[in-house]
Amino acid sequence: MELIDAIQQIAILPDAELEKLLGITERIEVEKNSILIDKDRTSKYIYFLTEGICRIYYPKEQKEAVLDFCFPGDSILSLKSYVHNTPGYEIVDTLENCVLYRIPVSKLQHLYNSSLPISNWGRKLAELETLKIEQRLMQTLFKTATERYSDLLTKEANVLQRIKLGYIASYLGVTQVTLSRIRAEIK
The missing domain is CATH 2.60.120.10 (Jelly Rolls)
Structure with missing residues (x-):
């Protein structure tokens, strides 16, 4: 932009x-x-x-x-x-x-x-x-980590290739293991 x-x-x-x-x-x-x-x-x-x-x-x-x-x-x-x-x-x-x-x-x-x-x-x-x-506060309070992850993918589709998974896990408030599970669910 x-x-x-x-x-x-x-x-x-x-x-x-x-x-x-x-x-x-x-x-x-x-x-x-x-x-x-x-x-x-x-x-x-x-x-x-x-x-x-x-x-x-x-x-x-x-x-x-x-x-x-x-x-x-x-x-x-x-x-x-x-x-x-x-x-x-x-x-x-x-x-x-x-x-x-x-x-x-x-x-x-x-x-x-x-x-x-x-x-x-x-x-x-x-x-x-x-x-x-x-x-961001409302997302944290009322959306699951899976929903927040989906929102992030919607905002920037190729986010996984560009941002370290540890940063994404921290953003979602989950461990990297939980993020792996979320990613497997969404695929």
């Missing part, structure tokens, strides 16, 4: 406002196994992924809890950093070489003060990110 499509799927901006937003956006290429957002550090950017896959996880003691995966077309941000300008909880790393566009939150804040359409776009971005968190 291209950057303009990713921006406009959040909320349609008039051409002049879109140009302002694009004017503060930078294209970056990031190698596999790089950290985009680190826990306990304030994230200064909002990212839009156009190529590759990222993983959002929370490290706990000797293991990690994978919260979500990001695919082309997804926005990536630490909501806590975005809203409060304070360190977040999560780590976002690249599982493949990635192409992203990043927007400095500080420059975006200036645009919010001077442009009502961009300010409304930013509000909509925060709302959509909140809904993603709510959806």
Whole structure:
């Protein structure tokens, strides 16, 4: 997905406002196994992924809890950093070489003060990110691991070839043995 499509799927901006937003956006290429957002550090950017896959996880003691995966077309941000300008909880790393566009939150804040359409776009971005968190919570509370696995396959069909099974098991909240059973059921 291209950057303009990713921006406009959040909320349609008039051409002049879109140009302002694009004017503060930078294209970056990031190698596999790089950290985009680190826990306990304030994230200064909002990212839009156009190529590759990222993983959002929370490290706990000797293991990690994978919260979500990001695919082309997804926005990536630490909501806590975005809203409060304070360190977040999560780590976002690249599982493949990635192409992203990043927007400095500080420059975006200036645009919010001077442009009502961009300010409304930013509000909509925060709302959509909140809904993603709510959806993940509802999946965890009310769907089985098998249902969550099917949902992941629907979102990104070739996910098994691109993401380590240990990460998928962590995302589902199951062991790799249980994931193997789930995979056998679905085949």
